[in-house]
Amino acid sequence: MLPTPKKFFITAGSAEGKNHLNAFDNALMEAKIGNLNLMRVSSILPPGVEYCPQMEIxxxxxxxTAYGYIISDVPGEMISAAVGAGFSKDTFGVIMEFSGRCGKDQAEKAIKSMLEEAFATRGMELAGIKMASTEHQVETIGCALAAVPLWY
Amino acid sequence: MLPTPKKFFITAGSAEGKNHLNAFDNALMEAKIGNLNLMRVSSILPPGVEYCPQMEIxxxxxxxTAYGYIISDVPGEMISAAVGAGFSKDTFGVIMEFSGRCGKDQAEKAIKSMLEEAFATRGMELAGIKMASTEHQVETIGCALAAVPLWY
Amino acid sequence: MLPTPKKFFITAGSAEGKNHLNAFDNALMEAKIGNLNLMRVSSILPPGVEYCPQMEIxxxxxxxTAYGYIISDVPGEMISAAVGAGFSKDTFGVIMEFSGRCGKDQAEKAIKSMLEEAFATRGMELAGIKMASTEHQVETIGCALAAVPLWY
Incomplete structure (x- = not known):
């Protein structure tokens, strides 16, 4: 089997680029995960996972990595992305991602409500949340991205 | 290298949610794969893989996991998702996913025809099919999802 | 941890299909990667990776696999996909994907400019590029796809 991750961190970043993919790549660089091969997952914190904010990979x-992002080429538009890791007391957690044409306050509010629903669905108590968010006003082509990388 | 999966099962589920991602998450829960980190693949059954319908991961x-899904926020709309694993006699198989604004009969018909084309393309004989499908009439925000998780 | 890939190749292919997913599957077959479980990554060439064009997996x-693709059901439309691996002298490289409603000359031009931006962002010198591209005029439903599979 593929080994289950044991560590995680949370990050977010926004950037401009000359095209959509470079804007995405530049936002990854801002979030300090631009030189990795992200494999997107949906989106559980394994039991016993350790929070390692300064991890070097x-x-x-x-x-x-669980992540959400938005790319916009509408100058002046405000975009944001947020990600939240919701913890239980003694077992796995849940990760939720959000992105939209709004500010980061609204993105964070959405994440909180999404995590509450995810825990309610599972009949689990939401013991705590860690969140990262970013907002960006588009100049030409912009990307806002938030991510929870999982590691070993 | 990453280890090649040795087992699989097939599942489907539909649900409502307060937003798109929670509807997706709730459909994953209905399909009994909501507490996993799904890594999407396209979409081959490895040779010699074993069917394990009661697998606990x-x-x-x-x-x-190969999966297809549809999310709709149009109240009253019928949505469906289906997935099919097509088997050969003695080597690998092919997985096809479908989702659309239709009932599950139509989704299953689409899967059958997709698998026939996939096997014809490969010059292989389609020896059998396993399928799962789901349909859902949207109340507020609904998701229909069908998946073939691969495991060890 | 998941083992970091040590080899790569570059490929591209186009095809028609009776529906969107079969067109995608047929394009994968044309690119000789149709019988694999592709796990999409974003998109770094690990340091020291070896180019193996004749690899059998x-x-x-x-x-x-880093890949880009486009599917069109507009008969007569020209679609293309390209992928480029940009190398540094002594460390990791960057992969960029492009797909669009254009010919492959334009797709390759886009890749070159995207790699230049990706290296500039990282303050790295772009020492060389390997590229694959494909173009396809749609008959009924067509797909153009370009990919960089990573392997061991």
Whole structure:
């Protein structure tokens, strides 16, 4: 089997780019995960996972990551992305991502409500939340991205 | 290399949610794969893979999964998702996913025809099909999802 | 952790299909990666990775892959996809994907400019590029796809 991740951190970043993919790449760089091979997952914090905010991961590593992002080419538009890790007391947690044409306050509010629903669905108590968010006013082509990389 | 999966099962589920991602999450819960880290793959059944319908996978595991889904916020709309695993006699198989604004009969018919084309393209004989499907009439925000998780 | 890939190749292919997913599947077959379980990554060439154009990978393998594609059901439309691996002198590289309603010359031009921006962002010198591209005039439903599979 694929080994279950043991660590995580939370990050967010926004950037401009000359095109959609470079804007995404530049936002990854702002979030300090631009030199990794992100493999998108949906989106559970494994039981016993450890929060490691200063983790260094070698470039090119395959990194299971839950993320949300938005790219806009509408100058002046406000975009944002947020991600939240919701913890239980003694078992796994849940990760929720949000992105939209709004500010980061609204994005964070959405994440909180999404995590509450995710825990209610599972009949679990939401013991705590860690969140990262970013907002960005588009100049030409902008991207806002928030991510929870999982690691070992 | 990443280890090639040895087992699979097939599942489907539909649900409502307060927003798009929670509807997706709730549909995953209905399909009994909501507490996993699904890693989306396109979409081959490895040779010799074993069908294990009652498999229990620990929460937070990284699970290679072929899946299709649709989310709708049009009240009253009928949505469906289906997935089919097509088997050959003696080698690998092919997985096809479908989702659309229709009932599950139509979704299953689409899957059958997609698998026939996939096997014809490969010059292989389609020896059998396993399928799962779901349909859902949207109340507020609904999701229909069908998946083939691969495991070890 | 998941093992970091050590090899790569570059490929592209176009095809028609009776529906969107079969067009995608047929394009994968044209690109000789149709019998693999592609796991999409964003999109770094690990340091020291070796270029292996004739690599054979067993069917059903989990293959981390950076790819771009476009599917069109507009008869007569020209679609294309391109992918480029940009190398540094002594460390990791960057992969960029492009797809659009244009010919492959334009797709390759886009890739070159995207890689230049990606290296500029990182303050790295772009020492060389390997590229694959494809273009396709849609008959009924067509797909153009370009990919960089990473392997071991």
């Amino acid at each position: 070698p470039p090119g590593s395959l990194v299971p | 620990p929460p937070g595991s990284l699970v290679p | 067993p069917p059903g393998s989990l293959v981390p």
